[in-house]
Amino acid sequence: MSEKITPYKDSALGKKEQVAQMFDTISGNYDNLNRVISFGIDIKWRKKVLDLVTKSNPETILDIATGTGDLAILMAQTPAKKIIGLDISSGMLAVGVQKIADKKLSDRIEMILGDSENMPFEDDYFDAITVAFGVRNFENLEKGLSEILRVLKPGGTFVILETSVPEKTPYKQGYHFYSRNILPLIGKLFSKDNTAYGYLSESSAVFPYGERLNNILRKTGFIDVKDMPQTFGVATIYYASKK
Numbered sequence: 001m002s003e004k005i006t007p008y009k010d011s012a013l014g015k016k017e018q019v020a021q022m023f024d025t026i027s028g029n030y031d032n033l034n035r036v037i038s039f040g041i042d043i044k045w046r047k048k049v050l051d052l053v054t055k056s057n058p059e060t061i062l063d064i065a066t067g068t069g070d071l072a073i074l075m076a077q078t079p080a081k082k083i084i085g086l087d088i089s090s091g092m093l094a095v096g097v098q099k100i101a102d103k104k105l106s107d108r109i110e111m112i113l114g115d116s117e118n119m120p121f122e123d124d125y126f127d128a129i130t131v132a133f134g135v136r137n138f139e140n141l142e143k144g145l146s147e148i149l150r151v152l153k154p155g156g157t158f159v160i161l162e163t164s165v166p167e168k169t170p171y172k173q174g175y176h177f178y179s180r181n182i183l184p185l186i187g188k189l190f191s192k193d194n195t196a197y198g199y200l201s202e203s204s205a206v207f208p209y210g211e212r213l214n215n216i217l218r219k220t221g222f223i224d225v226k227d228m229p230q231t232f233g234v235a236t237i238y239y240a241s242k243k
Contacts, residue, residue: 005206007199015139016088016115023067024091025193030155031068031095033197037186045230048237049130049159054078056157058127062086064116064148065134069096069109071161075130076105083109084126110243117144121151122221128234132161136207145220149242158222158240164209166233179204209236 006015007022026033034042049071053061063072066085066182075083086091093111100109114120116131117140129152136142152158159162166172179201187197208216210227213236217225229236 005199005203007195008228015137016117018089019137019139020088021192022196023087023089024195027068027089027091027095030092031070033186037183037197039096042235043160045235045237046074046132048228048230049076049132049161050074052159052237052239053128053130053157056128058157060084060126060128062121062126062129062151064129064131065113065137066096067092067134069093069099069111071103071130071132072096072109072111073100073103076103076108076230078128080127081108085109085111086110086114086119087117088113090220117147119147119151123150124153125151126156127153128157128159130161132160133163135160135162136203141216142220145222149221152242154242156242158242160210160213160237160238160240162207162213163204164229164233164236165205168232171232171234175232213238 004015007018011018013021048097053075053076058078059082061075061078061080061083062085063075066072066087066090067089069085072083072085085096090113093113097111100106100111116138129148135141135144148158166175183201184198214227217238217240223243224241225238227236227238
């Protein structure tokens with residue numbers, strides 16, 4: 001199990017509450033900061049997630065840790081009739097609701113405040129489930145994944161997009177320098193919350209990736225698990241299904 005990293009070291013709140021507080025604070029700048037931090041490459045990664053989900057021809061999609069709704073909005077390009085975005089941060093959801101309204105997608109995309117480890121959905125409900133840069137924020141990874149397995153239909157598609165650590169030189173060294181020095185600096189310059197991007201960097205460094213996360217997915221009960229490293233390994237897309 002990965003080391004437990006929380007946003008606010010001195011807080012008495014649990015990780016879940018701290019993460020919600022952190023994202024509420026940075027929600028206004030989150031989209032612009034993401035583009036700067038990833039040099040815009042995260043858009044390309046999300047489109048690959050879209051391609052994987054589209055192939056399954058889903059009618060219902062759940063986007064967990066939806067944040068400001070970037071991936072949920074992208075999922076409107078699939079044939080899905082109903083797309084739900086779930087997040088624990090009301091601040092992030094408020095930004096997302098406005099974005100969805102501006103794009104006139106409110107009839108297809110619903111944003112819900114909720115906990116990914118205790119979701120208000122029936123068993124075997126969704127054809128496809130996505131999580132982009134969210135699983136590392138779960139307070140209990142195995143519990144969160146078990147809950148995803150519960151609400152995914154048999155034969156359904158589950159796709160994770162998450163940060164990972166490059167393993168080849170010089171990308172590994174470059175990644176460590178950027179994540180430890182540049183990423184927190186950008187966060188401090190643009191965000192009201194000085195600790196937020198330090199947390200995002202720290203949590204990325206200790207989160208299981210590649211075959212380690214594959215094995216956790218298999219242990220949880222997922223089948224057909226595979227990982228697809230992106231951009232020298234700074235992010236990884238994971239695909240899984242359910243019996």
